[in-house]
Amino acid sequence: MITRKSTIQIGRMRKAGAVVGDTLRMLRGMIEPGVTLKALDREAEKLIRSRGAKPTFKGYHGFPAALCLSVNEQVVHGIPSDRKLQEGDILSIDCGATLDGWVGDSAITVGVGSIAAELSQLIETTRASLFAGIGAARPGNRVGDIGAAIEAVINERGYGIVREYCGHGVGRQLHEDPQVPNYGRAGTGPRIQSGWCLALEPMVNLGGDDVMTLSDGWTVITRDRKASAHYELAIAITDAGPEYLTLTSQDEYP
Ligand code: MG
Numbered sequence: 375m376i377t378r379k380s381t382i383q384i385g386r387m388r389k390a391g392a393v394v395g396d397t398l399r400m401l402r403g404m405i406e407p408g409v410t411l412k413a414l415d416r417e418a419e420k421l422i423r424s425r426g427a428k429p430t431f432k433g434y435h436g437f438p439a440a441l442c443l444s445v446n447e448q449v450v451h452g453i454p455s456d457r458k459l460q461e462g463d464i465l466s467i468d469c470g471a472t473l474d475g476w477v478g479d480s481a482i483t484v485g486v487g488s489i490a491a492e493l494s495q496l497i498e499t500t501r502a503s504l505f506a507g508i509g510a511a512r513p514g515n516r517v518g519d520i521g522a523a524i525e526a527v528i529n530e531r532g533y534g535i536v537r538e539y540c541g542h543g544v545g546r547q548l549h550e551d552p553q554v555p556n557y558g559r560a561g562t563g564p565r566i567q568s569g570w571c572l573a574l575e576p577m578v579n580l581g582g583d584d585v586m587t588l589s590d591g592w593t594v595i596t597r598d599r600k601a602s603a604h605y606e607l608a609i610a611i612t613d614a615g616p617e618y619l620t621l622t623s624q625d626e627y628p
């Protein structure tokens with residue numbers, strides 16, 4: 375069942391989204407060689423709680439931390455460890471915060487120090503594919519239009535698209551209907567309605583599409599061990615089009 379949120383409810387989601395956006399901005403400023411993943415997780419949880427919110431991921435199906443931190447060939451759901459970031463790594467930071475019962479969910483991928491040109495291009499394409507998907511997320515379009523828009527940007531570069539995980543509705547729950555795949559055929563799927571809140575989140579691989587889960591039960595990696603990038607933004611569908619819930623403008627998106 376896909377729930378439509380009222381204007382008041384969307385206002386609450388905007389507040390939860392602001393906590394996530396501020397946390398990601400703070401973390402972005404901390405990224406440098408030598409920083410441990412656990413240190414990032416600790417600071418994120420501190421900031422989230424200082425705003426009266428809860429880290430949504432902590433305890434979600436038993437996940438042990440506030441952030442999902444996924445380095446290089448890790449795609450999503452990496453568990454913060456004592457691993458130190460190294461020059462040339464890329465790090466996906468996925469953050470969720472629940473404020474007054476409403477969830478914000480957003481992710482960025484950041485280079486550590488100076489990174490290879492092919493990794494910068496991967497990150498930039500992933501970000502561009504997210505905003506292409508957002509552009510298609512308007513009333514009257516269909517869910518397949520979002521996936522088709524995301525996929526078109528990724529295909530242009532010949533990158534792999536992760537198919538096992540996808541975007542989703544978001545609201546009182548972290549994961550609500552509908553599922554929003556990062557690929558698809560335009561003109562197919564449910565018709566998009568105002569009041570829907572969606573988290574779009576393309577996961578893009580330098581190599582092939584295939585992924586696998588490590589024995590920790592969480593960390594998803596590319597099967598060919600090539601790098602992967604991830605961007606996510608929660609949006610509300612309004613009659614005027616998509617509204618960002620974690621920021622005020624695209625330029626502000628780190
Ligand atoms: Mg997320």
Ligand code: MG
Pocket residue numbers: 479542573575606
């Ligand atoms: Mg998500």
